[in-house]
Amino acid sequence: MDIKKAIAYFKQIIPGEGPLIVDIPDDDQPFCLPFSEDISIFFLIDNGDNYTLVQNRDLERQNISPAQLFEIGINNLDNIRENEIEVSKHNETLIFSGNGNLEASLLLIPELWDIGLESFCPNGYVAAIPARDVLAVCDRNDSESISELREIIERVWPGGDHLLSKTLFVRENGRWTPSGEI
Incomplete structure (x- = not known):
């Protein structure tokens, strides 16, 4: 190995x-x-x-x-x-797809959030990662898109494969943390 x-x-x-x-x-x-x-x-x-x-x-x-x-x-x-994942926009929500195994893990790449996508979410990020192949992100001040993230979680949970979390995450001070209630 x-x-x-x-x-x-x-x-x-x-x-x-x-x-x-x-x-x-x-x-x-x-x-x-x-x-x-x-x-x-x-x-x-x-x-x-x-x-x-x-x-x-x-x-x-x-x-x-x-x-x-x-x-x-x-x-x-x-x-x-860079080689396998695409980002698309659905309404005001960014959807990551392609690999089928690692999309949710993209939250771990600081440059993606601190440099790459900040113009799409100028007020900060909210993310849903209900399963390993699902990553959806929106602006922290967009209540309609946050509702869409919750709907994504409900569609994936509980019958999804390789489930991760029903929690929404926010990015603060260079870190992703569970949101509590938004």
């Missing part, structure tokens, strides 16, 4: 969801970083027809720090965005 090919990836976590049947040694557990209460950032290696999760032991074996892995994962995700 070449850890320099790792891609940052959102995955839903459900804290305290049932007992573990098997005790997995720490080295064999997937390496992840927290993002929100229900989502963590994992790191994938694309094997062509499947993905392998980066495990804790992989960092030590390849002498990579968590900060280095995060940077690698974001850079590789940004390369995928």
Whole structure:
């Protein structure tokens, strides 16, 4: 496994969801970083027809720090965005599509939000990421588009594949955080 090919990836976590049947040694557990209460950032290696999760032991074996892995994962995700993801506009909502696995994870690319798309959302961003392949974003002051984001979440949830979150996220001070109520 070449850890320099790792891609940052959102995955839903459900804290305290049932007992573990098997005790997995720490080295064999997937390496992840927290993002929100229900989502963590994992790191994938694309094997062509499947993905392998980066495990804790992989960092030590390849002498990579968590900060280095995060940077690698974001850079590789940004390369995928440039080559595989398209942005379209539906009313005043930006919709990301193309890869089918990583759209929601694009929230992790700071340059996309701090430099690339700020003119579309001059008052700040609100995002919906109900599943790994769904990313919809609108301006924070556009109540009609925020309602559209909520409708997207309701259409995807609960029957969607690879669900992430029913929460809307806002970008503040260079970070995405759960919105609470908008």
